Amino acid sequence: MFILVNLKAYPCDPVEVATAARDVADDSGVRIAVAPQAAHLSQVADTGVETWAQHVSPNDYGSHTGSTLAEAVAEAGATGTLLNHSENRMKLADIDASLDAAGRADLETCVCANNPEQIAGVTALGPDSVAVEPPELIGGPDPVSDADPDIVRNAVEAAAAVDDDVDVYCGAGISTGDDVAAAGDLGATGILLASGVAKADDPRAALEDLVAPLR
Amino acid sequence: MFILVNLKAYPCDPVEVATAARDVADDSGVRIAVAPQAAHLSQVADTGVETWAQHVSPNDYGSHTGSTLAEAVAEAGATGTLLNHSENRMKLADIDASLDAAGRADLETCVCANNPEQIAGVTALGPDSVAVEPPELIGGPDPVSDADPDIVRNAVEAAAAVDDDVDVYCGAGISTGDDVAAAGDLGATGILLASGVAKADDPRAALEDLVAPLR
Amino acid sequence: MFILVNLKAYPCDPVEVATAARDVADDSGVRIAVAPQAAHLSQVADTGVETWAQHVSPNDYGSHTGSTLAEAVAEAGATGTLLNHSENRMKLADIDASLDAAGRADLETCVCANNPEQIAGVTALGPDSVAVEPPELIGGPDPVSDADPDIVRNAVEAAAAVDDDVDVYCGAGISTGDDVAAAGDLGATGILLASGVAKADDPRAALEDLVAPLR
Amino acid sequence: MFILVNLKAYPCDPVEVATAARDVADDSGVRIAVAPQAAHLSQVADTGVETWAQHVSPNDYGSHTGSTLAEAVAEAGATGTLLNHSENRMKLADIDASLDAAGRADLETCVCANNPEQIAGVTALGPDSVAVEPPELIGGPDPVSDADPDIVRNAVEAAAAVDDDVDVYCGAGISTGDDVAAAGDLGATGILLASGVAKADDPRAALEDLVAPLR
Numbered sequence: 001m002f003i004l005v006n007l008k009a010y011p012c013d014p015v016e017v018a019t020a021a022r023d024v025a026d027d028s029g030v031r032i033a034v035a036p037q038a039a040h041l042s043q044v045a046d047t048g049v050e051t052w053a054q055h056v057s058p059n060d061y062g063s064h065t066g067s068t069l070a071e072a073v074a075e076a077g078a079t080g081t082l083l084n085h086s087e088n089r090m091k092l093a094d095i096d097a098s099l100d101a102a103g104r105a106d107l108e109t110c111v112c113a114n115n116p117e118q119i120a121g122v123t124a125l126g127p128d129s130v131a132v133e134p135p136e137l138i139g140g141p142d143p144v145s146d147a148d149p150d151i152v153r154n155a156v157e158a159a160a161a162v163d164d165d166v167d168v169y170c171g172a173g174i175s176t177g178d179d180v181a182a183a184g185d186l187g188a189t190g191i192l193l194a195s196g197v198a199k200a201d202d203p204r205a206a207l208e209d210l211v212a213p214l215r
Numbered sequence: 216m217f218i219l220v221n222l223k224a225y226p227c228d229p230v231e232v233a234t235a236a237r238d239v240a241d242d243s244g245v246r247i248a249v250a251p252q253a254a255h256l257s258q259v260a261d262t263g264v265e266t267w268a269q270h271v272s273p274n275d276y277g278s279h280t281g282s283t284l285a286e287a288v289a290e291a292g293a294t295g296t297l298l299n300h301s302e303n304r305m306k307l308a309d310i311d312a313s314l315d316a317a318g319r320a321d322l323e324t325c326v327c328a329n330n331p332e333q334i335a336g337v338t339a340l341g342p343d344s345v346a347v348e349p350p351e352l353i354g355g356p357d358p359v360s361d362a363d364p365d366i367v368r369n370a371v372e373a374a375a376a377v378d379d380d381v382d383v384y385c386g387a388g389i390s391t392g393d394d395v396a397a398a399g400d401l402g403a404t405g406i407l408l409a410s411g412v413a414k415a416d417d418p419r420a421a422l423e424d425l426v427a428p429l430r
Numbered sequence: 431m432f433i434l435v436n437l438k439a440y441p442c443d444p445v446e447v448a449t450a451a452r453d454v455a456d457d458s459g460v461r462i463a464v465a466p467q468a469a470h471l472s473q474v475a476d477t478g479v480e481t482w483a484q485h486v487s488p489n490d491y492g493s494h495t496g497s498t499l500a501e502a503v504a505e506a507g508a509t510g511t512l513l514n515h516s517e518n519r520m521k522l523a524d525i526d527a528s529l530d531a532a533g534r535a536d537l538e539t540c541v542c543a544n545n546p547e548q549i550a551g552v553t554a555l556g557p558d559s560v561a562v563e564p565p566e567l568i569g570g571p572d573p574v575s576d577a578d579p580d581i582v583r584n585a586v587e588a589a590a591a592v593d594d595d596v597d598v599y600c601g602a603g604i605s606t607g608d609d610v611a612a613a614g615d616l617g618a619t620g621i622l623l624a625s626g627v628a629k630a631d632d633p634r635a636a637l638e639d640l641v642a643p644l645r
Numbered sequence: 646m647f648i649l650v651n652l653k654a655y656p657c658d659p660v661e662v663a664t665a666a667r668d669v670a671d672d673s674g675v676r677i678a679v680a681p682q683a684a685h686l687s688q689v690a691d692t693g694v695e696t697w698a699q700h701v702s703p704n705d706y707g708s709h710t711g712s713t714l715a716e717a718v719a720e721a722g723a724t725g726t727l728l729n730h731s732e733n734r735m736k737l738a739d740i741d742a743s744l745d746a747a748g749r750a751d752l753e754t755c756v757c758a759n760n761p762e763q764i765a766g767v768t769a770l771g772p773d774s775v776a777v778e779p780p781e782l783i784g785g786p787d788p789v790s791d792a793d794p795d796i797v798r799n800a801v802e803a804a805a806a807v808d809d810d811v812d813v814y815c816g817a818g819i820s821t822g823d824d825v826a827a828a829g830d831l832g833a834t835g836i837l838l839a840s841g842v843a844k845a846d847d848p849r850a851a852l853e854d855l856v857a858p859l860r
Contacts, residue, residue: 009702009709009717037714038683039698039721053684055711057654063839064654066700066733068711069682072654076684084307088711092299092307096333118311120339124377125332162339162377194708224487224494224502252499253468254483254506268469270496272439278624279439281485281518283496284467287439291469303496409493514737522729522737526763547770548741554765554807592769592807 001180001214002169002190003032003207004052004110006082007040010198014040015047017197020204022049028211035082038068045077053081055088056107058097070098070105080108082192084122086133086171096125110192112171115151116158123162130159131171131192144173149186156187174210181213216395216429217384217405218247218422219267219325221297222255225413229255230262232412235419237264243426250297253283260292268296270303271322273312285313285320295323297407299337301348301386311340325407327386330366331373338377345374346386346407359388364401371402389425396428431610431644432599432620433462433637434482434540436512437470440628444470445477447627450634452479458641465512468498475507483511485518486537488527500528500535510538512622514552516563516601526555540622542601545581546588553592560589561601561622574603579616586617604640611643646825646859647814647835648677648852649697649755651727652685655843659685660692662842665849667694673856680727683713690722698726700733701752703742715743715750725753727837729767731778731816741770755837757816760796761803768807775804776816776837789818794831801832819855826858 005021007014014036025032033050045051057067073081083098084090090098095111102109110129111122122130132155134148144152156168169190170183176196183191193210200206220236222229229251240247248265260266272282288296298313299305305313310326317324324342328334329350337345347370349363359367371383384405385398391411398406408425415421435451437444444466455462463480475481487497503511513528514520520528525541532539540559541552552560562585564578574582586598599620600613606626613621623640630636650666652659659681670677678695690696702712718726728743729735735743740756747754755774756767764775777800779793789797801813814835815828821841828836838855845851 006710009704009706009712009714011706011716037712037717039686039713039717039723041684042687059654061654061656064732065651065727065730065839066713067654067682068684068713069654071656072682072684078684082710085710087709089306089308091304092310092333092336093304093329095307096329096336114308114311117340118307120377121307121311121336124335124339124373158339162335194710221495224489224491224497224499226491226501252497252502254471254498254502254508256469257472274439276439276441279517280436280512280515280624281498282439282467283469283498284439286441287467287469293469297495300495302494409495519736519738521734522740522763522766523734523759525737526759526766544738544741548737550769550807551737551741551766554769554803555762588769592765 001030001184003030003180003210004169004190004192005032005034005197006054006192006194007034007036007198008087008194009037010195012198014044017203018044018047018049020207022047024204024207024211025049028215030211030214032207033080038073041073041076041078050079051077053078053107054085055083056081056098056101058094058101060101070101070107074105074107078107080110083109083111085112086114086135086138095122099125099127110169116154119155119168120158120162123159123166126163127166129167129169129190131169133171134173137173142173143175143179144170144183147173152183152186152188177209177212180210216245216399218245218395218425219384219405219407220247220249220412221269221407221409222249222251222413223302223409224252225410227413229259232418233259233262233264235422237262239419239422239426240264243430245426245429247422248295253288256288256291256293265294266292268293268322269300270298271296271313271316273309273316275316285316285322289320289322293322295325298324298326298342300327301329301350301353310337314340314342325384331369334370334383335373335377338374338381341378342381344382344384344405346384348386349388352388357388358390358394359385359398362388367398367401367403392424392427395425431460431614433460433610433640434599434620434622435462435464435627436484436622436624437464437466437628438517438624439467440625442628444474447633448474448477448479450637452477454634454637454641455479458645460641460644462637463510468503471503471506471508480509481507483508483537484515485513486511486528486531488524488531490531500531500537504535504537508537510540513539513541515542516544516565516568525552529555529557540599546584549585549598550588550592553589553596556593557596559597559599559620561599563601564603567603572603573605573609574600574613577603582613582616582618607639607642610640646675646829648675648825648855649814649835649837650677650679650842651699651837651839652679652681652843653839654682655840657843659689662848663689663692663694665852667692669849669852669856670694673860675856675859677852678725683718686718686721686723695724696722698723698752699730700728701726701743701746703739703746705746715746715752719750719752723752725755728754728756728772730757731759731780731783740767744770744772755814761799764800764813765803765807768804768811771808772811774812774814774835776814778816779818782818787818788820788824789815789828792818797828797831797833822854822857825855
């Protein structure tokens with residue numbers, strides 16, 4: 001089970017969360033990564049935690065002011081990137097081009113989508129993983145296992161029908177270790193979460209709770 | 216074989232092209248539709264030709280100033296719509312929502328995409344048809360059968376692997392009847408074309424040439 | 431005082447609202463226009479009411495599938511267009527180009543904006559009019575005269591400081607004749623409204639109430 | 646005269662250019678800043694050179710995956726930011742909000758625009774400076790002083806008519822020290838340049854040539 005902590009644009013200390021994530025990952029053996037803002041990538045990577053970008057642009061090197069070049073985030077220490085997060089929806093053609101860009105920079109990729117049809121659609125583009133974000137769970141209090149377990153099961157099936165080498169993560173509705181275990185039971189091999197760790201009073205304790213059922 | 220004539224924002228007379236398309240369709244028995252600007256839909260539909268929109272917005276009824284509501288284009292006489300044309304690339308989530316909107320308004324749908332991977336991706340969203348637009352052919356002089364026949368074959372295979380009920384059209388590189396026949400030989404069941412008819416000195420003659428091998 | 435009724439993507443009958451607007455305008459002598467979806471422009475214009483588009487694209491004639499060409503909306507009967515409505519925010523460079531497009535098609539223009547700074551900004555681009563839409567009033571029940579009269583006064587001043595030939599309309603917080611009168615007292619020479627007429631059980635009565643203080 | 650070197654997404658070594666810029670600035674007394682990709686900000690700032698972002702997002706802290714938070718670029722060492730570069734055109738409302746965001750993070754701001762009307766428009770939003778980028782000069786070989794000197798003069802006048810506290814920079818057509826001097830003669834108090842330094846075989850020599858007439 002892979003745990004990816006998305007720091008979004010939260011007013012948290014990225015190094016504090018990254019350090020906690022590194023320590024909990026080392027201690028538990030669970031794979032944990034942290035995805036900060038692009039401007040914070042190098043200081044997060046310096047902690048030694050697995051570091052992901054929140055987005056990379058579809059462009060290659062060139063005249064692209066204000067873009068987030070895949071090669072630049074890799075040089076800053078990222079080894080993976082989210083794409084098409086619900087807060088950053090992309091054009092289909094740009095998801096495809098950003099996957100190419102990520103490939104050139106040796107970044108692992110996780111493409112987010114809303115429902116099983118879109119999950120099948122992005123799986124066809126050949127990412128390493130996809131994350132299903134049921135819209136009714138994003139940012140809400142309900143755990144995915146209670147609120148809409150079928151959407152995860154259906155997303156896992158929809159992705160497998162297109163390409164069974166693509167992992168499916170659960171992209172919303174996770175805040176406790178029980179939720180992580182439930183997502184795993186539904187077929188997810190990873191989870192995305194954000195405020196549950198990034199806005200926790202004690203990010204380390206939040207992460208320890210999440211990994212407890214995985215030890 | 217279905218022939219869809221996209222009028223884009225060309226300075227042509229939409230009624231002249233529509234009338235020619237209606238007559239050639241009636242005379243040849245070949246299915247031909249015309250896709251004008253939204254503001255020209257009702258006058259094109261009034262000719263009796265099959266009328267498509269160039270785009271519909273992902274939104275439903277509501278507070279959406281400047282949108283192109285699927286129900287409004289249907290009321291104006293459209294019975295189908297293009298989506299995600301290379302000149303109007305859409306977010307993946309919006310293609311999905313526009314397909315839903317088109318379904319509510321009983322519009323047939325054709326989603327465009329650049330390459331076999333994206334064709335598989337949009338096929339997974341459940342449109343009636345998809346159109347492959349090889350970027351190197353868009354707007355150029357080369358016929359698809361010479362320049363890149365494999366991209367059409369591969370698109371047909373990629374779509375069939377996801378859902379073999381979805382038709383595949385050839386969205387670029389068509390200007391003559393021979394090109395239409397070649398596209399059919401590659402597995403396409405329809406073609407999209409634009410300037411070859413819309414900017415022709417004699418749109419009727421251009422259409423007659425296109426349908427000649429299909430009679 | 432100019433009254434512009436924006437039909438947005440509401441499920442109203444555009445011809446019913448247009449006919450009522452035409453009759454009330456004729457009867458009262460007050461200038462009233464109706465802005466339907468692009469696909470409904472010709473049938474609205476056929477009623478004889480002053481007809482506006484909700485948006486025009488920045489492009490000229492050419493390969494622009496899915497655009498809303500200024501010339502096409504003019505051919506369908508529009509004599510003016512909104513731009514940059516709060517539901518359809520545009521890039522600054524595109525507002526500028528859409529104003530050029532509208533000029534080529536002899537469309538009157540009204541550019542919306544949120545606050546006095548942006549009102550000054552769009553006034554500098556040379557439209558015929560601007561409309562201030564205080565974000566806290568959009569779609570809400572409060573009349574502009576109660577909720578935030580200074581934003582209208584400040585918008586009028588901000589526009590005049592840049593170009594005093596540009597009219598300033600009040601783009602939110604109007605639902606009754608008293609609101610229209612209050613907007614006029616604050617310096618507005620026109621108003622934009624939407625649901626107050628378009629979603630009224632009796633659009634004609636709603637319009638008659640609006641023009642009552644102007645007779 | 647302020648010289649701002651935009652590294653875009655060029656395949657240059659940002660630290661090499663930054664170090665050269667720092668040294669030439671120190672040696673000549675001319676103000677020089679470097680604007681790298683967000684992911685490279687901290688290593689550029691560590692050289693001691695004045696560091697700018699290429700863009701900041703309009704959002705504040707919060708759930709905004711993939712945004713470029715003004716506070717994050719400031720923490721990484723940026724003290725200023727470009728906005729609305731011709732390769733990254735923004736919605737008018739977003740330029741306004743990004744200026745607010747930059748203000749919260751104490752970033753100096755420079756908003757780009759194409760022509761005198763748009764320059765007046767962005768000046769009204771209250772940035773520290775604006776940069777005029779004549780479209781016909783962007784990326785081309787012609788110096789601004791030869792190709793279109795009036796656009797700079799007119800931009801300086803247009804900005805001053807709205808707010809004479811806002812500096813006007815010349816955003817294209819600069820590659821030599823003579824061009825810098827010419828831009829100054831036209832009323833510009835700064836210049837933006839990119840490939841002339843970032844893609845130079847010897848960035849230091851290129852910068853020394855640029856500052857020569859300013860010593």
